[in-house]
Amino acid sequence: MLEIDAVTTTYGAVRALDEVTIGVDEGSITAVLGANGAGKTTLLRTISGLVRPRSGRITAFGRDITRTPTDEIARGGLAHVPEGGGVITELTVEENLRLGALWRRDRADRAAALREVHELFPPLAERGDRAASTLSGGERQMLAIGRALMSRPRLLLLDEPSLGLAPLVTERIMHVLRDLRSRTGLTVVLVEQNARSALSISDRGFVLALGRVVASDDAGTLLADDQLRHAYLGF
Amino acid sequence: MNTIWHLVLNGISSGAVYAALGLSLVIIYRATRVVNFAQPALALISAYLAYATTKATGSYWLGFAVALLAGTLLGVLVERLLIRRVSRRSELSSIIVTLGLLLVLQAVAGMIWSNEPHAFGYAFDFRGRFSATDLFAVSAVLVTAAGVLLLFKFTPLGLRMRAAAFRPEVAKMLGVRVGLMLTAGWGLAALVGSLAGMLAIPPFISPNVLDKVFVFALTAAVLGGLDNPVGTIVGGFALGIGLSCISGLVGPELVPLAALAVLVLVLAVRPSGLFGRTIARRV
Amino acid sequence: MTSTNTSRPGVAEAPASGGLDRPRTRVVPPLLVHLLAALVALAAVVALTLLTDPFTNLRIATVGYYLVAVAGLALLTGFNGQVSLGHGAFMFIGAYTVALLVLHVPAFPLWADLLLAAVTSGVAGLLAGAAAARLHGPYLAGATLALAVGLPAVTQRFPELLEGSNGLSFTVNSTPDALVGVVPPTRWQAWVVWVAVLLALVVLANLARGRLGRTLRAVRDDEVAASLAGVHVGRTKVLAFLVSAVCGGLAGGLQAFLLGTAAPGSFTPALSLSLLAALVLGGLGSLWGALWGALALVYFQVWTEDFSDLLHLPTNVADNLPLALYGVVLVVVILLFPHGVQGGLHHLRLRLLASRSPRRGVTDRVTDADDPRSEGEA
Numbered sequence: 001m002l003e004i005d006a007v008t009t010t011y012g013a014v015r016a017l018d019e020v021t022i023g024v025d026e027g028s029i030t031a032v033l034g035a036n037g038a039g040k041t042t043l044l045r046t047i048s049g050l051v052r053p054r055s056g057r058i059t060a061f062g063r064d065i066t067r068t069p070t071d072e073i074a075r076g077g078l079a080h081v082p083e084g085g086g087v088i089t090e091l092t093v094e095e096n097l098r099l100g101a102l103w104r105r106d107r108a109d110r111a112a113a114l115r116e117v118h119e120l121f122p123p124l125a126e127r128g129d130r131a132a133s134t135l136s137g138g139e140r141q142m143l144a145i146g147r148a149l150m151s152r153p154r155l156l157l158l159d160e161p162s163l164g165l166a167p168l169v170t171e172r173i174m175h176v177l178r179d180l181r182s183r184t185g186l187t188v189v190l191v192e193q194n195a196r197s198a199l200s201i202s203d204r205g206f207v208l209a210l211g212r213v214v215a216s217d218d219a220g221t222l223l224a225d226d227q228l229r230h231a232y233l234g235f
Numbered sequence: 236m237n238t239i240w241h242l243v244l245n246g247i248s249s250g251a252v253y254a255a256l257g258l259s260l261v262i263i264y265r266a267t268r269v270v271n272f273a274q275p276a277l278a279l280i281s282a283y284l285a286y287a288t289t290k291a292t293g294s295y296w297l298g299f300a301v302a303l304l305a306g307t308l309l310g311v312l313v314e315r316l317l318i319r320r321v322s323r324r325s326e327l328s329s330i331i332v333t334l335g336l337l338l339v340l341q342a343v344a345g346m347i348w349s350n351e352p353h354a355f356g357y358a359f360d361f362r363g364r365f366s367a368t369d370l371f372a373v374s375a376v377l378v379t380a381a382g383v384l385l386l387f388k389f390t391p392l393g394l395r396m397r398a399a400a401f402r403p404e405v406a407k408m409l410g411v412r413v414g415l416m417l418t419a420g421w422g423l424a425a426l427v428g429s430l431a432g433m434l435a436i437p438p439f440i441s442p443n444v445l446d447k448v449f450v451f452a453l454t455a456a457v458l459g460g461l462d463n464p465v466g467t468i469v470g471g472f473a474l475g476i477g478l479s480c481i482s483g484l485v486g487p488e489l490v491p492l493a494a495l496a497v498l499v500l501v502l503a504v505r506p507s508g509l510f511g512r513t514i515a516r517r518v
Numbered sequence: 519m520t521s522t523n524t525s526r527p528g529v530a531e532a533p534a535s536g537g538l539d540r541p542r543t544r545v546v547p548p549l550l551v552h553l554l555a556a557l558v559a560l561a562a563v564v565a566l567t568l569l570t571d572p573f574t575n576l577r578i579a580t581v582g583y584y585l586v587a588v589a590g591l592a593l594l595t596g597f598n599g600q601v602s603l604g605h606g607a608f609m610f611i612g613a614y615t616v617a618l619l620v621l622h623v624p625a626f627p628l629w630a631d632l633l634l635a636a637v638t639s640g641v642a643g644l645l646a647g648a649a650a651a652r653l654h655g656p657y658l659a660g661a662t663l664a665l666a667v668g669l670p671a672v673t674q675r676f677p678e679l680l681e682g683s684n685g686l687s688f689t690v691n692s693t694p695d696a697l698v699g700v701v702p703p704t705r706w707q708a709w710v711v712w713v714a715v716l717l718a719l720v721v722l723a724n725l726a727r728g729r730l731g732r733t734l735r736a737v738r739d740d741e742v743a744a745s746l747a748g749v750h751v752g753r754t755k756v757l758a759f760l761v762s763a764v765c766g767g768l769a770g771g772l773q774a775f776l777l778g779t780a781a782p783g784s785f786t787p788a789l790s791l792s793l794l795a796a797l798v799l800g801g802l803g804s805l806w807g808a809l810w811g812a813l814a815l816v817y818f819q820v821w822t823e824d825f826s827d828l829l830h831l832p833t834n835v836a837d838n839l840p841l842a843l844y845g846v847v848l849v850v851v852i853l854l855f856p857h858g859v860q861g862g863l864h865h866l867r868l869r870l871l872a873s874r875s876p877r878r879g880v881t882d883r884v885t886d887a888d889d890p891r892s893e894g895e896a
Contacts, residue, residue, distance in 0.1 A: 048408060074410035086405040088398055099398050102391050103410035151410065270656035272663075320853055326655040328852050330601055331798055334791055335848025341788075342842035349834040442838075446787055450667050453660040461656070488675045491668030498661050499649040506652060 001026040001187050002047070002155060007056030009039075009046045016042040017053070018211040024155075024204075029181055029188040031198040031219060033233055034208035040191040041083055043208070044157045047189075048080040049073050060155060075103050079153035083160050085144030089133035093124055096132050096143055100150030110150070117146040120176060138169035145173065149180070155187045162194045170194070174201045195233040199223045207232050241364060242483040243476050248369035250475015251376035252435040256452030257459065257467040258380055259428035265462045266400040266420035267322050270453070272333040273313065275445035276340035277425050278432025281306035283348050285433060286355055286440055295356055302429050310425025314418045322417075345442040352439035361437070372434045379427055380468050386423075387464070396420055447491055451478065454494045458501055460508030470509065552723045556716040563712045572704040576776070577816050579708035582715040583772035585812035588796045589722055589805050590765025595794070596802035597731060598758040599738030600650065604662030606790035607669040608763045610782070611639040612770025617686040617780035618679075628692050628775065632714055635771030636764045643763020647756035666790040670782035685781025692775070711772050718768055719805070725761065726805055734758055788841060795844035798851050801858025810859040818843050 002024040009017040016039045024030045032040050045051045047058055049070040058066045065073050074080070079100075088096055097117060101110045118125035121142040127135065135143060141161055148156055158177075162170040178201045180186045192198035199205055205222040207215040215228055222228060256274065263271045271277075281302040289298035317336065321329045359367035387393040398406040399416035407413050435448045455474050459466030474497065481493045501509055563582075567575045587609060594600050612635040619631045626634075646665065650658050673680040680686065693706045701709075725731060736744040737754045745751045774780045796815045800807030819840050826836035851858055857865070 050404060050407070070404075070407040071410050071412050074408055080408045082405065082408065086402065086408065088402045088405060090401045091394075091397065095394055095397075098391075099394055099406075099409050099411070102395060147409070264656075270659070272659070317849065324852075327595075327599070327601060328856070330656060330659050331794065331852050332849050334603070334794065335845045335852070338788070338791055338795070338845030338848065339842050340845075342838040342845060345838035346835045346842070350837060443786070443788075446667055450660070450664045454664070457657060457660060486675060488671040489668075491664055491671060495661060495664035495668050498657075498664060499653075502653055502657055502661075503649070 001028075001060070002189070003057075003059040004043075004047065005057040005059070007043075007046060007053045007058060009042055009051055009053045015211050017046060019056070020208070020211070020213055022206050022213065022216070024187060024189055026187055027181065027185045028203040029177065029190060029201055031195070031202035031205040032189060032191045032208060033193075033195045033198065033205055033222075035232065036193070037210075038208040039211040040208055041159055042211075044080060044082075044159050044189070044191055047157060048078060074151070077151075077154040078157065079148035079151055079155070080157040081144045081148050081159060081161065083163065085140050085161075087132045087135070087140045087143050087147075089131065091132055092129055093132050093135065093143060094128040096147050097124065097128075097150055100147035101152075104151060109152075113150045113152060117149055120149070121146050138165050141165060141169070141173065145176070153186070155189070157189045157191075159191045160193065161190070162192060162197060170197055174198075177201060195229075196223070238483060239480070242479045244365045244369070245483075246476030246479030247472060248365070248372050248475070249435075249479060250455075250472035251373045252431050252448060252471075253451045253455045253475050254468040254471025255376045255379065255427055255431035255434065256448060257455035257471045258383065258464055259424040259426075259431065260452060260456045261459060261462060261464050261467045262383070262420055262424035262427065264456070265464075266396065266417050267314075267318060267329075268326075269318060269322055269329040269333065270461070271421075271424070272330060273336035273340065274424070274428045274452075275432070275449040276337045276344075277306055277309045277313065278428045278435075279344055279440075279442065279445055280309060280340055281425075281429040282355070282432045282436050282440060283344055286348070286353060289356065295358060299358070299433060302433050303426055306429025306432075307422045307426040310421040310423075310428075311418055313425075314421035318421070319414070319417075341442045348440075348442075350442055352441040352444070355437045355440040357437045358433075368437075375430060375434065376468075379430055380464070383423065383427065384464060392419070450491055451475075451494050454498045457498055458509050463508070466508065548727050549720070549724055552720045556720050560712060560716055564709060567705045567708050572702055575702070575704040575708045577820065579704070579711040579772075579776050581812050581816045582708070582711040583769040583776065584793075584796065584815045585808055586715045586718050586765050586772070587769035587793055588800065588811045588815075589719060589808035590762040590769070591793055591797050592800075592802070592805055592808050593722060593726060593734065593765075594758045594762035595797060596804065596807070597726060597738065598734040598755065600755060600758060601655070601659045601794075602662045602759075602762070603659050603787070603790050603794065604646075604665035604669075605762070605766050605793050606785045606787065607662075607665045608639045608643060608766025609770030609773065609789070610669055610780075610785035611642050612636065612767030612772075613774035613780040613785070614673075614680065614686070614770075615639070615767070616771040616774040617688055620688045620690055621686060628690065628710070632768060632771045632775070635774075636768040639767020639770065640760055640764040643759045643761075643766070644756065646763065647759025650759060651752045651755040663787060663790075666785075666787040670785045673782045683782055685779055685783070687779045689778055690775055707776055711776060714768060714772060718765060722761070722765065723805055730754075730757065730761075791848075792841075792844045795848045799847050799858055801860030801862075804858075804860040806863075807858050807860035814847075 004020055004022040006019045006021055007017055008015060008019055020039070020043060032043060034040050042051060046053050047060070049065065049068055053066065056066070057064060060073070060078060061076060063076070065076070088099070091099070097114060098110075101113055104110055123139050124143055124146055127139070132140070132143060145158070145161065161173050174197055177188055177190070181188060190198050190202060199219045199222055202219040205217065205219045206213055207222070207228065209232055214232065215222065256278070259274055260271060263269060263274075284305045285298035285302035288301045289295055313336065317332060318329070321332045357368045358371050361368040387397055395406070395411045396416045396419060398409070399411055399413040400420070403413045406416070431452070432445060436444055451474060452471070455471035456467045458470030458474065474494070477497070478490050478493060482490050563578060567578055570578070587605060591602060591605050594602055615635040615638045616631045619626055619634060646662075650661060653661055673685070674682050692710060693701060693703055697706065733744070733749050733754050736747065736749055737751050741751050792815060796811030797808065799814050800809065800811030822839040822843060823836065826839060855862060
């Protein structure tokens with residue numbers, strides 16, 4: 001589904017990603033964990049083409065997307081929810097949602113997607129006409145994820161969806177993700193600092209430290225590995 | 236009393252022009268954070284093409300169409316060939332580059348059509364108080380402005396353009412062809428600018444004919460906060476009326492300085508314009 | 519996370535403008551150095567005028583007043599980051615001040631006329647600066663453009679005093695009686711212009727090198743940081759406008775003195791924009807750049823005229839060629855050579871030094887490469 005093969009990304013002299021190799025199976029939830037500055041956000045930004053890797057290869061949906069422009073990758077079925085959600089506050093809630101599916105031709109299906117997202121996150125339906133700037137943090141994160149789902153993606157990249165949210169909201173989002181995976185076969189890559197809640201819904205986990213993959217295993221094994229938890233995950 | 240009324244009517248029709256040219260600046264500023272100092276030159280070249288067309292064919296409206304078409308095309312070309320290379324650099328760079336373009340285009344116009352003024356026709360009868368031409372100017376601008384606003388607010392293209400303007404990176408992640416949207420924005424802006432030029436230029440066209448109009452349009456756009464289309468249109472009409480009164484009651488030679496005074500005063504009181512969203516920019 | 523880009527966006531300036539910032543031996547005060555340099559420059563100019571015909575003398579004088587105008591703009595736009603598209607307005611003020619004084623107060627000596635031109639323009643600059651201190655980027659550019667468009671029109675407001683669009687004409691017999699017949703008038707004028715210009719430049723160079731220069735740059739780079747460091751941001755910006763306007767006024771005054779006229783047609787927005795073009799071409803952020811810019815202003819004109827004559831270009835084309843050239847310069851320099859001529863020279867010098875001492879790379883800081891001690895080692 002998604003193959004990241006020996007990818008190195010640099011910012012000037014800093015190696016943000018150093019020969020990172022990660023494989024993601026179709027229909028799985030994969031957690032990417034690590035401390036601040038480990039390279040997690042850079043990894044997602046490199047996958048969706050916002051940053052160009054210095055070397056290595058990225059394949060998604062059986063296509064080499066290493067040099068593909070971001071918008072084209074998005075239209076190929078990859079949705080990326082950036083850190084903080086990337087909600088466009090100058091637009092209304094509904095405009096944000098509609099934006100997520102604009103590139104898809106099927107008008108009826110776009111309307112159906114909007115209904116589904118409204119069902120998934122009822123607060124978004126109530127606040128459709130309001131400016132997105134009026135939403136709370138949790139609602140914004142719902143809007144961001146809902147907007148990503150509007151395009152019916154095959155692969156969803158989520159950057160710290162739990163950042164700054166109440167545990168209850170985080171739990172709701174995690175629940176929605178697991179539910180979507182089992183219903184639609186959506187593939188999810190989940191970047192989190194909150195390792196415990198991420199691993200609780202994931203199949204596999206990768207731990208990044210200073211741009212390198214330092215551990216990769218089944219989510220359950222990682223959760224049980226005390227040494228790793230203390231060294232890299234901080235719980 | 237009669238004079239005042241006359242001045243106000245005059246101001247409305249010239250205000251329409253400031254509003255239109257100001258709107259073209261705002262469309263671009265909103266999309267690329269660039270104030271297009273070359274905008275009057277784009278309008279100038281398209282108006283000269285209209286002049287040439289009308290002279291060759293005798294048809295004012297054919298020239299009019301050529302102007303709008305050429306203006307749009309120029310806007311698209313300028314964005315593709317020039318602005319794309321500087322928009323990621325500093326504010327100063329983009330100001331200087333658009334100014335450079337202004338000088339080049341004005342010089343080219345002078346080279347082809349000479350610096351001497353040529354007679355440039357009105358659309359309709361221009362005699363009398365609020366003539367057919369004035370009516371045409373005001374309604375053309377209002378219709379265009381409404382069209383632009385509706386396009387932005389209610390069409391998928393407009394939504395894409397707004398998204399690309401506000402958060403280009405996010406827009407890309409949502410599959411929007413951001414580069415294309417910026418080009419479209421420049422094309423649209425230059426179209427509106429060319430319309431403003433066609434309305435502002437008569438009775439005579441010369442390479443510097445739009446200099447003052449541009450200053451007024453910029454003032455109108457600043458009144459609107461540079462990124463607020465509605466505020467700019469309102470600002471354009473208000474400025475038109477105000478300046479027309481100053482011109483009639485004090486003297487036409489002081490009008491640019493009056494615009495400067497308005498600009499400075501407004502910005503002193505509200506640094507983001509009368510209708511601009513107050514953004515905490517500095518901290 | 520790691521996606522922050524630390525490079526500061528900005529029109530690049532010439533790195534550490536040559537010779538002004540270097541910590542040299544502290545014994546000689548900079549003022550003395552600058553004065554000595556000015557004397558050398560004056561000697562060079564005098565020598566040049568003696569070797570050339572009156573026509574070229576006039577051009578040398580023209581380079582002089584453009585130099586002072588561009589240098590003033592360099593302080594404002596290059597050092598302080600405030601764009602002015604209206605510097606022609608200050609030249610306008612200076613020119614009309616000199617013209618009015620010559621016509622109405624003939625008793626005043628020339629130096630007093632020029633001084634008053636600078637002072638008047640300085641007052642205008644103070645006002646402009648106070649209004650502009652709160653404006654930034656495109657707002658400031660727009661306001662100064664409005665000034666350039668609007669100010670010359672006041673001549674129409676006062677047709678009896680300022681003669682409308684015809685402007686004022688006058689004659690200045692500045693040559694001292696003892697030298698009449700010995701020194702041709704244009705040569706004498708060139709000398710006068712350059713004495714004034716070099717005096718102004720000494721002051722400018724001192725300001726740029728000293729505390730004011732550092733403050734100006736600090737405000738340009740980061741207003742918040744500068745104000746936290748105790749810099750009075752507003753005052754600094756107004757001061758930059760003041761100094762810059764004084765230079766503009768002096769330049770305008772010298773122009774009027776040289777040409778014997780002051781007319782609104784000479785102070786179009788195009789003049790202001792060509793001053794900016796000259797600054798950008800020479801290199802923002804360096805006073806030396808102003809020299810190359812001023813030379814370009816004069817010689818672009820000369821060359822395009824020669825070129826047009828050579829090819830028998832129609833007058834329409836010939837008249838607009840300089841303007842087109844300034845425009846192309848603005849675009850091309852910003853796109854391809856953001857450091858301008860001075861930046862290029864600086865780079866060239868580093869390369870030469872590097873090739874002379876093979877142990878040092880091209881990328882060495884200028885302070886290293888220029889350090890006299892490192893030459894001894896090599």
